[in-house]
Amino acid sequence: MSKLASLSIHDSNFFTNPYPFYEALHQQDLIYVDEANQSYFVGKYDDVDAILKSSVFTTKPLMVRAEPVMGDRVLAQMEGEEHAAKRKLVMRGLAKDYFVNQYEPMIQQITHDLLAPFLSRGKIDLVNDFGRDYAVLVTLGILGLPTENYRDIADWHKGVAEFITHFDQTEQQKTHSLDCSKQLISLITPLVESRRQRPQNDFISMLCGNAEPALNMSTPEITALCLNILLAATEPADKTLAMMIKHLLSEPGALDEVVNDRRLIRDALEETLRLTSPVQLIPREVSEDVCISGIPIPKGAYVYCMIGAANRDPNVFPQPAQFNLERRKNTVQGDAGKKKRHLAFGGGMHMCLGAAFSLLQLEVTANIIFDSLRDMRMERPETYLETGLYTRGPESLVLSFTPSSQVNHQGDTAQRLMAMEA
Numbered sequence: 001m002s003k004l005a006s007l008s009i010h011d012s013n014f015f016t017n018p019y020p021f022y023e024a025l026h027q028q029d030l031i032y033v034d035e036a037n038q039s040y041f042v043g044k045y046d047d048v049d050a051i052l053k054s055s056v057f058t059t060k061p062l063m064v065r066a067e068p069v070m071g072d073r074v075l076a077q078m079e080g081e082e083h084a085a086k087r088k089l090v091m092r093g094l095a096k097d098y099f100v101n102q103y104e105p106m107i108q109q110i111t112h113d114l115l116a117p118f119l120s121r122g123k124i125d126l127v128n129d130f131g132r133d134y135a136v137l138v139t140l141g142i143l144g145l146p147t148e149n150y151r152d153i154a155d156w157h158k159g160v161a162e163f164i165t166h167f168d169q170t171e172q173q174k175t176h177s178l179d180c181s182k183q184l185i186s187l188i189t190p191l192v193e194s195r196r197q198r199p200q201n202d203f204i205s206m207l208c209g210n211a212e213p214a215l216n217m218s219t220p221e222i223t224a225l226c227l228n229i230l231l232a233a234t235e236p237a238d239k240t241l242a243m244m245i246k247h248l249l250s251e252p253g254a255l256d257e258v259v260n261d262r263r264l265i266r267d268a269l270e271e272t273l274r275l276t277s278p279v280q281l282i283p284r285e286v287s288e289d290v291c292i293s294g295i296p297i298p299k300g301a302y303v304y305c306m307i308g309a310a311n312r313d314p315n316v317f318p319q320p321a322q323f324n325l326e327r328r329k330n331t332v333q334g335d336a337g338k339k340k341r342h343l344a345f346g347g348g349m350h351m352c353l354g355a356a357f358s359l360l361q362l363e364v365t366a367n368i369i370f371d372s373l374r375d376m377r378m379e380r381p382e383t384y385l386e387t388g389l390y391t392r393g394p395e396s397l398v399l400s401f402t403p404s405s406q407v408n409h410q411g412d413t414a415q416r417l418m419a420m421e422a
């Protein structure tokens with residue numbers, strides 16, 4: 001039998017560490033309700049999985065959470081043929097053949113360039129010296145957007161992300177977010193218009209519809225789609241990378257294991273996404289009266305899928321608080337023998353379309369980090385802090401390592417020079 005409990009997402013303890021709340025939720029088999037906001041917070045794996053696959057739970061909350069800063073609807077708000085066609089188009093742009101030929105060298109270059117100034121110092125903050133710039137530069141690279149003022153773009157991204165993911169923005173903060181959105185829209189719009197007139201071999205030209213003339217998207221629609229990709233690709237990337245390194249450093253022997261067998265990077269990423277999901281919440285609106293785990297939920301209420309909690313459901317993930325590189329091999333089987341994967345990428349028809357891409361991207365970068373930063377150690381681990389209710393990640397991750405003057409990097413450099421000459 002399930003019960004209801006009050007939860008304040010404004011509780012500062014929840015913000016810095018939601019995991020004890022999730023544990024209590026699973027132990028007591030309950031759903032949290034935020035009375036003031038008519039919001040229900042669901043954290044059981046099977047409930048969340050069912051909600052994400054059900055059309056009774058709509059993506060309407062994005063009309064208020066995202067549309068105002070996107071300038072138009074995001075993909076997750078669409079349905080039917082329109083959704084299928086646009087999703088397919090974007091997925092084609094992120095496909096593996098492009099990855100190997102175009103994206104992989106771009107990601108390698110960005111990673112090397114951002115790490116370079118730190119290699120001889122033997123010290124780097126993986127979040128603030130590397131991750132934030134890295135995440136936005138790679139996304140700009142995918143979209144073919146100019147990178148000269150990428151620090152401005154990173155700031156505008158932050159403002160827009162705050163609008164989507166913060167629950168208690170003041171009017172002033174809202175205005176700031178909307179200003180950031182205007183800046184991004186006026187950066188992207190002329191590029192869309194120019195690609196429309198003179199198509200090139202890039203992502204935006206593809207969205208402009210020469211490959212798919214039937215779609216015939218308007219300039220604001222394409223711009224919103226670019227913003228959608230900018231947000232969805234940037235926001236979780238640096239967080240996932242830093243949290244993976246943190247887990248590998250905290251778990252005895254884990255880092256060496258992965259450094260010595262790079263096939264395990266994929267397992268480390270998947271386990272990081274499960275244990276510390278960079279996106280913790282997915283909002284839905286219920287279109288009729290329903291019951292979840294015995295709790296009646298009235299039509300029109302908001303239901304937040306706590307994917308960060310579902311990913312620690314002990315019925316699906318034994319010893320859920322443990323970082324376990326072997327977990328993928330031992331996943332619990334669900335219906336029809338299907339393995340129950342973590343829900344960090346969501347589920348159902350709106351499941352993250354960048355999932356495969358993001359794993360390839362982070363694999364490329366993790367490989368370079370392991371080659372470049374030998375004997376990584378965490379500085380002052382007791383100060384490590386993750387924050388965020390909706391998207392969540394470390395405030396910083398300061399690493400010390402053996403400076404490159406003491407490590408032979410010739411192989412890497414020679415390869416790069418050869419690649420540049422080619």
Ligand code: 2IO
Pocket residue numbers: 062066074076164228231232235236279281282391
């Ligand atoms: C951009 C929270 C960054 C998405 C979002 C308004 C729509 C959608 C998500 C993820 C990550 C963001 N929602 N990506 O949760 O595209």
